[in-house]
Amino acid sequence: MPAPIIEADGLGIQFVRNRRRQLRLRDLVIHRGRRGGISDGRFWPLRDLSFSIEAGDTVGVIGRNGTGKSTLLRLIAGVLIPDEGRITVRGDVAPLLELSAGFSSELTGRENLYLVGGLHGLSARYLRRHFDEIVTFAGEQVERAIDTSVRHYSSGMKVRLGFAIISHLPHPILLMDEVTAVGDAEFRRKCYATIERLLGEGRTLVLVSHNEQDLTRFCRRGFYLDAGRMSVDGTIDEALAAYHRAVAR
């Protein structure tokens, strides 16, 4: 049996809050700012996480706001380095996260396509060959503005171009954070079709979403995170049920 494509063992990361700006009023009033763990601004958005994901698994990550879901994706993507434990990722990652990140506002859409595609390892030859397809996918507005500086793009246009590029990566692991929440109905339809095609090819998906339809449509497995800990690692229905019980309390 091949080794898991993503494996976490006692994974944890510590952040430092900007104490003056972010210490909550409740902490100041009830604990007079002395509560352990946050008194020096340090806290663990994720701690003691162990799991393994096999190639082809589709995992939905569920939890309330601020429970560390996006942080987990950023650890898998290698954008963040753990302070405790280990995360092992055996394959390239296509990060459908912060899709307009990496664009250089001075450059045109066309130049950014080559830049961002190149940064993710796509060759200039591949990008030339698939250029029309990528731009068409990004939609008419982007197509018309492809030789305009992206400074003049709306955030939706940047996200659409970003999705069009990243979804062309051949990488086996897809990370998505609320991708389908952006864009209009037409773009969402294209996103769904693309995600289904990619999953049909046997890619591995880790999806963070508050949209239950998306979660049950794309994910077989579910992680329910509660205050930075793994509360349920089961089927997507089991994870959603635990989340519902928690929010009903």
Ligand SMILES: Nc1ncnc2c1ncn2[C@@H]1O[C@H](COP(=O)(O)OP(=O)(O)OP(=O)(O)O)[C@@H](O)[C@H]1O
């Ligand atoms: N770079 C950072 N420095 C300090 N704190 C951070 C940083 N990034 C996130 N946080 C905090 O870490 C915690 C976890 O954040 P994260 O974005 O992973 O939550 P989430 O579960 O994805 O939330 P949401 O559902 O709102 O997207 C939150 O309290 C957040 O405010």
